[in-house]
Amino acid sequence: MQRKNAHALKKEEASPGLHGRLWIDGTEGTFLGYGRIILLERIREHGSITQAAKSMKMAYRHAWELVDSMNRQSSKPLVEAATGGRNGGGARLTKEGARAILLFWELYADFQAYLQRQQKKTRLLLR
Amino acid sequence: MQRKNAHALKKEEASPGLHGRLWIDGTEGTFLGYGRIILLERIREHGSITQAAKSMKMAYRHAWELVDSMNRQSSKPLVEAATGGRNGGGARLTKEGARAILLFWELYADFQAYLQRQQKKTRLLLR
DNA sequence: TTTCGTTATTCCCTCCAGTATATTACGCTA
DNA sequence: TAGCGTAATATACTGGAGGGAATAACGAAA
Numbered sequence: 001m002q003r004k005n006a007h008a009l010k011k012e013e014a015s016p017g018l019h020g021r022l023w024i025d026g027t028e029g030t031f032l033g034y035g036r037i038i039l040l041e042r043i044r045e046h047g048s049i050t051q052a053a054k055s056m057k058m059a060y061r062h063a064w065e066l067v068d069s070m071n072r073q074s075s076k077p078l079v080e081a082a083t084g085g086r087n088g089g090g091a092r093l094t095k096e097g098a099r100a101i102l103l104f105w106e107l108y109a110d111f112q113a114y115l116q117r118q119q120k121k122t123r124l125l126l127r
Numbered sequence: 128m129q130r131k132n133a134h135a136l137k138k139e140e141a142s143p144g145l146h147g148r149l150w151i152d153g154t155e156g157t158f159l160g161y162g163r164i165i166l167l168e169r170i171r172e173h174g175s176i177t178q179a180a181k182s183m184k185m186a187y188r189h190a191w192e193l194v195d196s197m198n199r200q201s202s203k204p205l206v207e208a209a210t211g212g213r214n215g216g217g218a219r220l221t222k223e224g225a226r227a228i229l230l231f232w233e234l235y236a237d238f239q240a241y242l243q244r245q246q247k248k249t250r251l252l253l254r
Numbered sequence: 255t256t257t258c259g260t261t262a263t264t265c266c267c268t269c270c271a272g273t274a275t276a277t278t279a280c281g282c283t284a
Numbered sequence: 285t286a287g288c289g290t291a292a293t294a295t296a297c298t299g300g301a302g303g304g305a306a307t308a309a310c311g312a313a314a
Contacts, residue, residue, distance in 0.1 A: 014152045020238070021148045024249050025141040031253065050260060059303045064262070075254045081261060084310030088260025100252060107245060111147070114241055118234060122151050125227060126158065127202045177290065186273045191292070208291060211281030215290025 016126055018119050022111050024104075026073030036066050037104045043067070043079055044093040044101075052091075067091070074100070143253055145246050149238050151231075153200030163193050164231045170194070170206055171220040171228075179218075194218070201227070 023033035030036070042052035053063035071077040078097035083089045093101075150160035157163070169179035180190035198204040205224035210216045220228075 014156045016153050016158075017151065018234070019150055019152055023146055024144065024253070025146055026143050026253055029141045031143075048260065060261090061263085061304085062302060065302095068262095073254055074252060082311090083261045085260080085312050086258095087312090088258060089310075090260065096252075103248065103252065107145070107248060110245070118237070121230065121234060125201060125223075125230065126151070126153055127200055175290070187291090188274085188293085189272060192272095195292095209281090210279065210291040212290080213282050213288095215282090215288065216280070217290065 018115050018122050020111065020115050022107060028069065028073055031070065031073045032100060032104055034108070036070060037101055039063060039066055040070075040078060040093060040097055040101055043091050044097070047090045047092060049079075049081065049091045070100075145242050145249050147238065147242050149234060155196065155200055158197065158200045159227060159231055161235070163197060164228055166190060166193055167197075167205060167220060167224055167228055170218050171224070174217045174219060176206075176208065176218045197227075 021034070024031045038056065039052060039058070042055050043049060046052050046055060049063050049067060050060055053060045056063075067079050067081070071079060074096060076096040077094055078100055079091050080094055081089065081091040148161070151158045165183065166179060166185070169182050170176060173179050173182060176190050176194060177187055180187045183190075194206050194208070198206060201223060203223040204221055205227055206218050207221055208216065208218040
């Protein structure tokens with residue numbers, strides 16, 4: 001962002017027209033946003049914070065902080081992590097985590113449609 | 128903002144619940160956003176980029192870059208600036224600039240109402 | 255008890271958006 | 285012509301978000 005603070009995303013390529021971003025704040029700031037949801041999906045897919053972070057080219061440290069932040073702000077943890085053991089441990093999505101993903105994508109899709117509807121109002125201004 | 132990224136805003140205090148941001152991209156990236164609209168309003172109010180920037184505690188250099196970026200991407204300039212003269216020059220909003228402010232606040236208000244409507248969907252998740 | 259890959263945690267570094275500062279260009283007024 | 289407050293432009297600085305790397309803790313399995 002635009003390394004944004006609150007909502008960094010790669011580039012989003014800036015096509016002319018209306019754009020927007022959606023996120024959910026909790027008691028400590030950001031709770032769920034686009035990037036965090038992707039991270040949750042990758043954790044579900046790989047069963048490990050390390051692998052999830054690698055798959056997004058994100059530093060493990062950053063990924064862990066995001067997971068910790070989400071767990072602290074959620075009514076119930078979204079991710080459960082275990083250290084040691086068979087393969088060194090791992091992380092799995094809780095039922096609550098899966099619900100969060102579904103809810104966010106629902107909001108997200110609705111929002112994209114909303115932006116599409118509003119789009120036309122901006123056309124007269126741009127070069 | 129959000130270093131971010133393209134849409135830094137002061138803090139927005141992160142109250143729990145659904146939040147969002149809206150902006151309009153042009154050919155070179157951001158064209159209009161919340162901060163740029165505030166800047167346009169301050170220019171209209173003060174008749175000078177220097178004073179507008181000061182009133183927002185923004186560096187003149189940054190303010191000037193934003194104005195330049197908006198003018199370059201708009202079909203017609205939003206701000207006209209004059210150097211030298213009576214009081215050293217100044218800057219005034221064009222008709223197009225005033226239209227941009229109105230349009231944006233219209234989109235913004237509608238968007239806030241939209242967020243309000245979607246708000247309830249997030250309640251079950253937060254602690 | 256050794257091995258292994260993960261989570262958890264610490265410390266340092268890098269990058270860059272925005273700031274700070276300085277200088278020049280400008281043109282009306284007196 | 286000198287003075288003024290602004291626009292315009294260049295250069296250097298800064299703070300903080302995120303990255304990189306290193307280390308300890310962990311616990312099942314061989």
